[in-house]
Amino acid sequence: MLLSPFFWANILFWPAVIYGGLCLFFYFFQDYFFFRPEMLPKNFEYRYPFPFTEHTFEMEDGGVINALQFKVPNSQGVVFYLKGNSRSLKGWGKFAKDFVSKGYDFFMIDYRGFGKSKGRRTESILLNDAQTVYKWLSKEYPEHQIIIYGRSLGSGIGARLASWNDPRMLILDSPYFSFYHQIRQYGWWLPLRYLLRYHLRSDQFIKKVTCPIYIIHGNKDRLISYAQGKRLHEISADRSTLITIEGGGHNNLPNFPEYHEHLYDILNEQEALVMYTK
Numbered sequence: 001m002l003l004s005p006f007f008w009a010n011i012l013f014w015p016a017v018i019y020g021g022l023c024l025f026f027y028f029f030q031d032y033f034f035f036r037p038e039m040l041p042k043n044f045e046y047r048y049p050f051p052f053t054e055h056t057f058e059m060e061d062g063g064v065i066n067a068l069q070f071k072v073p074n075s076q077g078v079v080f081y082l083k084g085n086s087r088s089l090k091g092w093g094k095f096a097k098d099f100v101s102k103g104y105d106f107f108m109i110d111y112r113g114f115g116k117s118k119g120r121r122t123e124s125i126l127l128n129d130a131q132t133v134y135k136w137l138s139k140e141y142p143e144h145q146i147i148i149y150g151r152s153l154g155s156g157i158g159a160r161l162a163s164w165n166d167p168r169m170l171i172l173d174s175p176y177f178s179f180y181h182q183i184r185q186y187g188w189w190l191p192l193r194y195l196l197r198y199h200l201r202s203d204q205f206i207k208k209v210t211c212p213i214y215i216i217h218g219n220k221d222r223l224i225s226y227a228q229g230k231r232l233h234e235i236s237a238d239r240s241t242l243i244t245i246e247g248g249g250h251n252n253l254p255n256f257p258e259y260h261e262h263l264y265d266i267l268n269e270q271e272a273l274v275m276y277t278k
Helices: 005-034 089-100 123-140 153-164 179-184 202-208 226-234 257-267 270-277
Strands: 052-058 064-070 078-082 105-109 146-151 169-173 213-218 240-245
Touching: 052 123, 064 089, 064 123, 078 089, 078 123, 078 153, 089 105, 089 257, 105 123, 123 146, 123 153, 146 153, 153 169, 153 202, 202 226, 213 226, 213 257, 226 240, 240 257
Parallel strands: 078 105, 078 146, 146 169, 169 213, 213 240
Antiparallel strands: 052 064, 064 105
């Protein structure tokens, strides 16, 4: 006996409803999956063993960006560090020591919704906030003394920032080929091209970067695969150097002596400055 169309419609109805519900849930709540912020009260006092200045930037749309600036005597320049997707400056500020110890000032912001930073967060807002702060920083330092360092989530923001400006160099730490490419590994069953509100096309941004690029990636990274950093290098091979940390994962590269050795060499690489100033 042939089953009626009504029967098949009944069979397919609930799976379709459940799938549609999951798509809607992902679309409206994706920020909760991608960002794990630590929020801080406005009067929170940062404490570090080396001198720093706290800055507050008020954006045109009413958003607020909180930042920390660490300075050393006779610095060689400044590292603008764009952090990952978790915690706040309270925890990330400890990475300043990796750069001030090498003779560089260190500057870092909290994205909106993190720490003391406030306001609505979208991809374009993340990028525009970083650009606004970069323009302020470029008044404090000549661009050939500004190094952009993008870590994990911040790698896409850093690549876009470098494509808009002329920093001394761009350092990408554990970067993704694109945010879409990264999320597709886990959400392949969703129509991400229509649902994803953050794309961060590092693969497109990096093509427009003209300064020297250094890509640092652990070959045992289980969160953002080493293959993604390698692909970014391949599409920018004339300007980029791929540095592999053998056995390095996603969150432990500073535990490897090789990381610090390579970082020292990069920050003191005169050839990179020569390439930039030609």
